[in-house]
Amino acid sequence: MSPIVEVLPDLAAVVDRALDLLLPRLQAAIAERGLATLALAGGNTPKPLYERLANQTFPWEKVHIFWGDERYVPADHPDSNQRMARHAWLDRVAIPPGNIHPMPTDAAEPAVAAQAHDAELRRFFQVAPGEFPALDVILLGMGDDAHTASLFPKTEALQVCDRLITVGHKDGQPRLTFTIPLINTARCILFLVTGENKQQALAQVFAPAADPNQYPSRLIRPINGELIWLLDQAAGAQWATQ
Template sequence: MKKVEVLSDKPALIERALQLTIAKMTNAIAERGVCTIALSGGSTPKPLYEAIAAQHLPWEKIHVFWGDERYVPPNHPDSNQLMARQAWLNRVNIPGENIHPIPTNEADPAVAARKYEEHLQAFFQTSGDEFPKFDIILLGMGSDGHTASLFPHTEALKARGLIAVGNKQEEPRITFTVPLINHARCVVFVVAGADKKAALAQVFAPDADDFNYPSRLIQPQGELWWLLDQSAGEELQVSTAAES
């Protein structure tokens, strides 16, 4: 199920993303006693995380993961983990064991990727070809159509395990794979900015190259939400109105 909403501006986008995320978190806890959420990086979700931090939620029932991470130390300014901790996690009473950062301390990123994959399998109690099923995966999209650290025409797009080593201009990153994302109960893209319009047109086109625009590959078994601000999604409103 794909739903598309175009909001008037970025504050409205963040407010809608907050409303939807809290609803999905609350529903997961009501149904299964726990919520598993994977976060995105970049600048767009920071105000969303700040808004979540202001909510009164049963933090002990929420487990936080990351969909991708730059291969830098946790205290590095470019770290997705650091941004989420400063905007959200350090501000609430969430147990330390409920925070599941991607390791970036191995000499070989492939070793770190394997360790995170093993951690996910242990937490979700999955094995073999079985995939964990996250309650919510938050994603952004770059102006090139990438999402998480799944960049155009990179080997990570073909990975069939849980975790892969992504690559941007020879800089390694650790990322969820397409199949792992697609097993989620709910995937929410939060996209802002006029620089995304050209890529969005290709992502939503009936026919386009998935490996040119990796966000096209995200077709989860559960719900798929695209939340866009006006500057990003204005040209999609007519074509997507029926889907939303």
């Protein structure tokens, strides 16, 4: 399925559109399967979306929350993706604690934590080794180096295809991250990308040919699901006029 790309005026418009796309897909999942699964992105771009979600009347008790990646810091650390989402949204709505599935960052070795979270996801989704569950929606951002989640250019994490969770590295700092096959099994992948500094990376991501190990977001190609890119004008102006 070809990606859908929408270029919107600014971050506020990106958030509005993301909300319009996200809520119906969660509702449809609940109607079909009795619950919805959503993986969150970190960084600054999705925070206004989470703040908007906190004000929505929605059956949050039927939504299960995951994270696409996490910095290997304590849950109360200012850099924690979990902490940001909880403060902006999850602590402000009536969602059962058991519906929130953060990546563990308390093991001495990140690889051990990755294995533990892999096992937790397999239990939750009831999938065997070698199988990949389909989350209903995965929210992603993209850095100016074209990384997404914690899948950084020319790192070993890009080659992991037999696990749900692996360890990513940036500047020597470990992170936990969804693997590419897990992301690509999602029913809907929704990128939120803003800022002029993303233009060059986007040009490579959408180029007819480029090295995906250098531009990891090129590797995000859902098997059967939707792939939607929401760009603000600053990020998408160059791409939109090609």
